[in-house]
Amino acid sequence: MKALGCVVGLAAAVVSPAASQAxxxxxxxxxxxxxxxxTIPAPLTSEPGDPKAGATVVVDRQLGNCLSCHEIDVLRGxxxxxxxxxxxNGVAKRWDTATLRMIVVNPKKVFGEDTVMPAFYRVDGLNRVRPEFVGKPILTAQQVEDVVAFLAALK
Amino acid sequence: MSPRLALCAIVLLAIVGGAVAIAWGRSGPERPHWEGHGIKPPDKDFPLPEIVSGYWFRTKETQAIQDDDFNNPGFFAVEQGEELWSKPDGAAGKSCASCHQDAATSMKGVGAAMPKWREALHKPVNLEQQINICRTERMQAEPWKFGSAELTAMTTYVRFQSRGMPVRVRIDGPMAPWFERGKQLYHTRNGQLDLACASCHEKNYGRNLRADFLSQGQSNGFPVYRLRDQRLVPLHERMEGCIFDVRGIPYAPLSDEFLALELYLAWRGTGLPVETPAVRN
Structure with missing residues (x-):
């Protein structure tokens, strides 16, 4: 399928006094x-995503904590x-990998500004972030790829 | 297959399928039935279709602890507050009772209508602040620190005198800008997780956030006895906790921001009975 152009560079710098130390x-x-x-067609890292590592990130309450809001039958343990x-369940049938990656990185770009789902790879446009999290996305680029690999297998 | 038999088969499949879906779909504890326990909002533009106390979002076991005054650990604070009420403190040698006599009469309804405008200060004050105003101005005593056992106990004791009375705060006149500020804060996202109060308590109450069953975040039970903390928790501490948990920088307890938010929260619970000391998990 042909991409309709419109390539946008993201990842703006953090506007915060703490940014210099961040x-x-x-x-x-x-x-x-x-x-x-x-969508984000290109992976964020050169290392391919690992679905097993992704499952760990999905479960971990300090990382993805995806089970906080979503039921996932393969993780019923x-x-x-x-x-x-x-x-x-079956999320890979609803979205292709490039769109899944966009949803994990910043779901507001897909679902609109009203969604309550956090952006897992974003450091700008946030309000009153605790200093220890300023300039840090919820997940690293590799963790995003791992989660995307896990989700892409949910067919 | 006759059409009748086919219909029976479909119905049977639907029942079995439904049962499997219920058993499979929810691995957590059975969810409380909060629906139908709400009261009607005061007007059609109200942000909630029905106003439901956090009581109905808790399990039967938790409700039972609240229902029994002898079993409710929050009553230790009520008793402590009652003792402090008539205990003189400060240079003026007065106690609360010196001016207000019997709390059961003088404080009835007070806690249901806070925060309230104080003309002398040109701002609204909540119960904790009013107690400390009395202490410093009338009793010439040191103000109690926010979160101290004394301040929380006295707040609980005074609010308890309004138990069962409907929450009703003034939001007109000089309170209007405070109300608007509270409303704005309620809908402002905070922290790395980028969530507002409304994200959970307006858009998603009645759903599970992992093991947490989301309520409307009503304030009618505060200070509440929180089972996980095993002590009474004042409202501003709970608001602090919510913002901290979304990895945001909380406002300070008793700050203007939390006061505005307290006012707005009270309005969202208009008509709910005061439940202090409520029991929550």
Whole structure:
């Protein structure tokens, strides 16, 4: 399918007094709008995503904590799946990998500004972030790739 | 297959399928039935279709602890507050009772209508602040620190005198800008997780955030006895906790921001009975 152009560089610098001591801005990545939907076709890292590592990130309450809001049947070994968001069973049938990557990086680009889902790879445009988290995305680029690999296998 | 048999088969499949879906879909504890326990909002533009106390979002076991005054650990604070009420403190040699006599009469309804405008200060004050105003101005005593056992106990004791009375705060006149500020804060996202109060307590109450069953975040039970903390928790501490948990920088307890938010929260619970000391998990 042909991409409809519109390549946007993201990853703006953090506007904060703490920015000078904080981690450097996120490395740039390209958002491609395809059929009106924002996607990130290229992986964020050269290392391919590992679905097993992704499952760990999905479960970890300090990392993805995806079960907080989503039911995922292949992870039924874990207690307490939330239902704030839709179940993720078969999510790879609903979205291609490039769109899944965009949703994990910044779901507002796909679902709109009103979504309650956090952006897992974003450091700008946030309000009153605790100093220890300033300039840091919730997940590293590699963790995003691992989660995307895990989600892409949920067919 | 006859159409009738086919229909039976479909119905049977639907029942079995439904049962499997319920058993499979939820691995957590059974969820409380909060629906239908709400009261009607005061007008059609209200942000909630019905106003439901956090009581109904808790398990039957937790409700039972609150229902029994002898079992409710929050009553230790009520008793402590009652003792402090008539205990003189400060240079003026006065106690609360010196001016207000019997709290059961003089404080009835007071806690249901806070925060309230104080003309002398040109701002609204909440119960904790009013107690400390009395201490410093009338009793010439040191103000109690926010979060101290004494201040929380006295706040609990005074609010308890309004138990069962409907929450009703003034939001007109000089309170209007404070109300607007509170409303704005309620809808402002905070922290690395980028969540507002409204993200969970307006858009998603009645759903599970992992093991937490989300309520409307109503304030009618505060200070509440929190089972996980095993002590009474004042409202501003709980608001602090929420903002901290989304990895944000909380406002300070008793700050203007939290006072505005307290006012707005009270309005969102208009008509709910005061439940202090409520029990929550």
């Amino acid at each position: 981690a450097p801005p996120l490395p740039p990545f390209s958002v491609v709008v395809k059929d009106g939907v924002a 874990e207690e307490f799946h939330g239902d704030v968001g839709p179940p993720l």
